[in-house]
Amino acid sequence: xxxxxxxxxxxxxxxxxxxxxxxxxxxxxxxxxxxxxxxxxxxxxxxxxxxxxxxxxxxxxxxxxxxxxxxxxxxxxxxxxxxxxxxxxxxxxxxxxxxxxxxxxxxxxxxxxxxxxxxxxxxxxxxxxxxxxxxxxxxxxxxxxxxxxxxxxxxxxxxxxxxxxxxxxxxxxxxxxxxxxxxxxxxxxxxxxxxxxxxxxxxxxxxxxxxxxxxxxxxxxxxxxxxxxxxxxxxxxxxxxxxxxxxxxxxxxxxxxxxx
Ligand SMILES: NC(=O)c1ccc[n+]([C@@H]2O[C@H](COP(=O)([O-])OP(=O)(O)OC[C@H]3O[C@@H](n4cnc5c(N)ncnc54)[C@H](OP(=O)(O)O)[C@@H]3O)[C@@H](O)[C@H]2O)c1
Numbered sequence: 001x002x003x004x005x006x007x008x009x010x011x012x013x014x015x016x017x018x019x020x021x022x023x024x025x026x027x028x029x030x031x032x033x034x035x036x037x038x039x040x041x042x043x044x045x046x047x048x049x050x051x052x053x054x055x056x057x058x059x060x061x062x063x064x065x066x067x068x069x070x071x072x073x074x075x076x077x078x079x080x081x082x083x084x085x086x087x088x089x090x091x092x093x094x095x096x097x098x099x100x101x102x103x104x105x106x107x108x109x110x111x112x113x114x115x116x117x118x119x120x121x122x123x124x125x126x127x128x129x130x131x132x133x134x135x136x137x138x139x140x141x142x143x144x145x146x147x148x149x150x151x152x153x154x155x156x157x158x159x160x161x162x163x164x165x166x167x168x169x170x171x172x173x174x175x176x177x178x179x180x181x182x183x184x185x186x187x188x189x190x191x192x193x194x195x196x197x198x199x200x201x202x203x204x205x206x207x208x209x210x211x212x213x214x215x216x217x218x219x220x221x222x223x224x225x226x227x228x229x230x231x232x233x234x235x236x237x238x239x240x241x242x243x244x245x246x247x248x249x250x251x252x253x254x255x256x257x258x259x260x
Contacts, residue, residue: 001221002027005075007067009058009115010085012039014187015134018213019082020047026217031071031078033058033085058085059106064114072122080130080220081119083112086154088189090197093148101149103194108153109160116164120172128174132219133161137183137233141240146197165225178219182212182229 006023010016012034020030024047031052034040044051054070056063071078087107091100112133123129138147139154158179165177185207190200200206207230215229228234251257 001217003029004079004220005029005031005071005077006080006082006220007031007033007071007078007115007119008082008084009033009067009111011043012036013043014189015182015185015209015212015216016082016084017043018209019084019216020044020051020213022210022213022217023220024048024051026221028217028220029075031067031074033067058111058114061114061118064111065118068115068118068122077126078119078122078129080132081115082132082134082216083115084132084134084216085111086134086136086157086189088147088150088193088197090146090193090195091148092145096149100194104149104153105156108150109156112157113160120168120175123175124172126174127172129172130176130178130220130223131164132178132180132216133157134216135161135179135181137181137228137237140181140237143240150193176223176225178224179226180216180219180229181227181233183207183233185209185212185229 001023006028008016008020008030011020011032020032020043023030029050030047031054032040032044033054033056035055035057037055040053040055044053052074054067056067058064089100089104116131135158136154138144138151139158142151161177161179168175168177184200184203186201187209190198212229215227219227
């Protein structure tokens with residue numbers, strides 16, 4: 001970690017701020033990104049002199065371009081981009097509007113893609129780099145109907161992260177692409193969700209945010225590719241998915257079955 005330059009989006013609070021602390025305490029340098037300047041500056045101050053706050057809205061491509069340029073100009077290069085910004089929604093599938101879907105894609109997908117597209121030319125020049133996309137356990141199993149379009153956006157995020165990894169493993173093999181999938185975490189995520197909804201901090205057994213920050217710092221050190229932040233998540237997802245899906249019997253393929 002020592003000396004690595006890490007850009008973190010969504011760093012004024014929650015998981016991004018916790019990851020920033022974990023990285024700073026291990027000697028990393030940070031470009032910290034969010035919209036609220038006061039909160040962002042407070043996080044940067046806690047992280048020390050090697051933290052640069054950059055106020056930006058990552059749903060705007062020009063802002064993301066400015067962020068990557070500012071980080072390179074300030075530190076000389078970037079080693080890691082953590083695409084952490086994301087937003088939930090509280091609305092059942094049959095009530096979703098066009099604007100709901102657009103918002104979920106803009107904040108959870110396009111922001112990440114802008115970051116990847118802006119930083120990859122720099123990583124190509126250097127022949128190395130690391131992209132970390134923060135998804136969710138709901139990006140592996142759509143277990144909560146009230147999160148609906150968020151579950152869909154995080155499935156999109158998980159899928160396209162695997163595809164970005166496949167693409168870059170051929171064109172720039174020195175670049176690692178990691179996916180990090182937390183469960184419910186005790187942050188303001190719930191209260192910041194589109195249309196409000198339950199506070200993540202009051203849901204049963206949320207994961208401690210500092211644990212998630214430590215896992216992200218560990219992923220930077222180890223370049224692990226696909227990580228849940230809470231032990232026990234993988235069997236939970238496997239069990240959920242094992243109940244879905246059924247193969248047709250051979251008789252159906254042959255057109256020979258009796259309607260029940
Ligand atoms: N907490 C959970 O239960 C949970 C579970 C699984 C996955 N996750 C994922 O973890 C990531 C972080 O979530 P969190 O719990 O830390 O959420 P959070 O507490 O709501 O924090 C979100 C952060 O993103 C920033 N942000 C939001 N929109 C932005 C924009 N357009 N441009 C720049 N910054 C923006 C916010 O700061 P400003 O308002 O200052 O911009 C804030 O720093 C998300 O991808 C989320 O989907 C969270």
